[in-house]
Amino acid sequence: MPLATHISLGELQRRVKESLIERFPAPLWVTAEIADLKVNYAGHCYLELIEKGSHDSVPKAQARAVIWRSNYGALSTYFEQETGQRLAAGIRILASVVVNYHELYGFSLQIIAIDPAFTLGDMEQQRQQTIARLQEEGVWELNHTQPMPPLVQRLAIISSPQAAGYRDFMQELSQSPYAFHTTLFHAVMQGGGAEDSIVAALDAIAEHQEAFDAVVIVRGGGSTSDLNCFNGYRLCAHIAQFPRPILTGIGHDKDQSVADMVAHTALKTPTAVATWLVERMATLDGWLEGAALQLHDLLQRTMRSEELRLERLCQTLRQEARNRLTHHRLRLNQAGVLLPERVRDALRYEHKRLEIAQEAVESRSPQRILQLGFAIVRADGHALRSKEELCRHKLLSIELADGVTEIRNTKPETKN
Amino acid sequence: MATKKFNYNEAIQSIEQILERFRNEELDVDTLSEEVKRATTLIASCRERLTKVEEEVNKILDAE
Numbered sequence: 001m002p003l004a005t006h007i008s009l010g011e012l013q014r015r016v017k018e019s020l021i022e023r024f025p026a027p028l029w030v031t032a033e034i035a036d037l038k039v040n041y042a043g044h045c046y047l048e049l050i051e052k053g054s055h056d057s058v059p060k061a062q063a064r065a066v067i068w069r070s071n072y073g074a075l076s077t078y079f080e081q082e083t084g085q086r087l088a089a090g091i092r093i094l095a096s097v098v099v100n101y102h103e104l105y106g107f108s109l110q111i112i113a114i115d116p117a118f119t120l121g122d123m124e125q126q127r128q129q130t131i132a133r134l135q136e137e138g139v140w141e142l143n144h145t146q147p148m149p150p151l152v153q154r155l156a157i158i159s160s161p162q163a164a165g166y167r168d169f170m171q172e173l174s175q176s177p178y179a180f181h182t183t184l185f186h187a188v189m190q191g192g193g194a195e196d197s198i199v200a201a202l203d204a205i206a207e208h209q210e211a212f213d214a215v216v217i218v219r220g221g222g223s224t225s226d227l228n229c230f231n232g233y234r235l236c237a238h239i240a241q242f243p244r245p246i247l248t249g250i251g252h253d254k255d256q257s258v259a260d261m262v263a264h265t266a267l268k269t270p271t272a273v274a275t276w277l278v279e280r281m282a283t284l285d286g287w288l289e290g291a292a293l294q295l296h297d298l299l300q301r302t303m304r305s306e307e308l309r310l311e312r313l314c315q316t317l318r319q320e321a322r323n324r325l326t327h328h329r330l331r332l333n334q335a336g337v338l339l340p341e342r343v344r345d346a347l348r349y350e351h352k353r354l355e356i357a358q359e360a361v362e363s364r365s366p367q368r369i370l371q372l373g374f375a376i377v378r379a380d381g382h383a384l385r386s387k388e389e390l391c392r393h394k395l396l397s398i399e400l401a402d403g404v405t406e407i408r409n410t411k412p413e414t415k416n
Numbered sequence: 417m418a419t420k421k422f423n424y425n426e427a428i429q430s431i432e433q434i435l436e437r438f439r440n441e442e443l444d445v446d447t448l449s450e451e452v453k454r455a456t457t458l459i460a461s462c463r464e465r466l467t468k469v470e471e472e473v474n475k476i477l478d479a480e
Contacts, residue, residue: 340477347470354459354466357431361455364438366448383446 013103024099027112033092035059043069045076045087049095049109065097065109075114082116084227085123088190091228094118127231130258134233139240143264146245149213150284152277154181156205156212156244158198160189165218165251165270172274178281183212189219194229202238209243216277217259218270220251230257239263249273370401424465427458 007015032049039045045067050059067075076087085091096113134140159166161184173180185204188197198217205215217239229235230250236258239246245264249272250257260266267273362368366376377384379393390396394409434455 340473343473343477344470347466347473350462350466353428354431354462357435357455358459360435360438361431361452361459364448365452383444 010103013101017101017103020099020101027096027098029094029115030097030109031092031094031118032063034087034089035062036089037087039072043072045069045072047111063107063109065095065111067111071112075111079114079116079119083120083123085119086190087114089193090195091119092122123228123231126228127258130231130233130236131261134236134240134258134262137237139237140262142240143242143246143262146243146264148245148264150287152213152280153179154183154211154213155277156183156185156208156215158185158187158201158205158215158217159219159270161186163189163219165220165249169216169218169249169270169274172271173277176274176278176281178278178285180277190229195232195235198229198235199238202242206243212244214264215242215244215246216249216273217246217263218249218251218273220270227257230259232258235259236262247273247276367401370399373401375400422461422465424462427462427465431455431458431462 030049032051034047035050036048037045038047047065047067049063049065051061052058053060080086087093094115094117095109095111096115097109097111100108100110102108131140157166157169159169166184170182173182185201187201188194202215205212227250239259240262248257248260248263248266249268249270250260250266251269256266265276267276370376376399377390378397378399379389379395384390384393384396390409391411395406396409397404397406434451437451
């Protein structure tokens, strides 16, 4: 290999740098997505810029970039004011850059300006795309139609545990007279990882969905920053299709995020969510109290009407018993009147019977027959009933009314 | 007749039987007076019982 044809690494780098400066003498406007952003101890901001492929996943271009401290403060403040969005990973920007090349550190871009209008437009575009897609897929209304149970007491809360909004929410609940059972599902609520983190929390809750009446997503304390993830399709699709009603208190006063739009109930702040829950509990409490009163009234009315019924029955019974008694008393009275009559009739009848019997007996009395002039003729102590018998005896005894006399039969049969 | 054992219905039956025999001319002159005496006694007993019952009944009825 000829020595004359080679150059040193430094020379190569120098040439590359020269041609780059020659080729890009002035700043250029470049669109890119922020993949990473760090501010170092000195106040300089270092970024990773990428351009994503068609499927939103693998970057097809990547470059380091820097915003010097002298520039960073004003630039980031302006950006945030205009977009309501902090400069952070996950957002797309239009930046005015100067191409740099350093022999030691290679290719990099120095950002001297960022156009907030582009990011706003991009975010709005993303927002509109998310809305359109959810509506197209027919899931837009799904969480709205999830029934919100009358008693919302067991709550799954998605928040960062340190967030002021979470503390406000918990404090508001604890000051109410009602018992809420809250379970916190940790999630990163801002920056590039927020969407994935919240989706993971939702998945974790879905596994125990029977244990919860509703899900609450709270964030922030009213500071306007980094809402972009709440417009992301993945998170919003999860919220829309979640099997429990979702309440949001994302804490912003600009446009509603898509997450708010698809959630069952959207409220401005975490405190507002807590107030809403407490009021719902109070409504239920009032309803229960009313129901208890109604039940009490109804019971009393029923008892009173039953008492009246019993009383009426009692009266009827008493009347009926009195009627029966009267009836029987009348019958007894009748019997009382009839009895002596009947008894006396019976006795009279018996007397008559005896009288008749006596007459009949007397008419047969031998004494009476004798008095009529009849006589009984006896021989040997036996009454004689025929002439033939009479002829057989010599001695006859004749009984008359006043006594017995013995006579001799002068015409006895001489046969014997 | 022993009043303890006296039974009105039986006495009446006996009287009826004697009367029946009278009607059928079944009676012997020799036993006739005996039968008449018996019937008369039974009738007297029945009368006595009847009078007693009557008194008792009247007493009960009047007590009401």
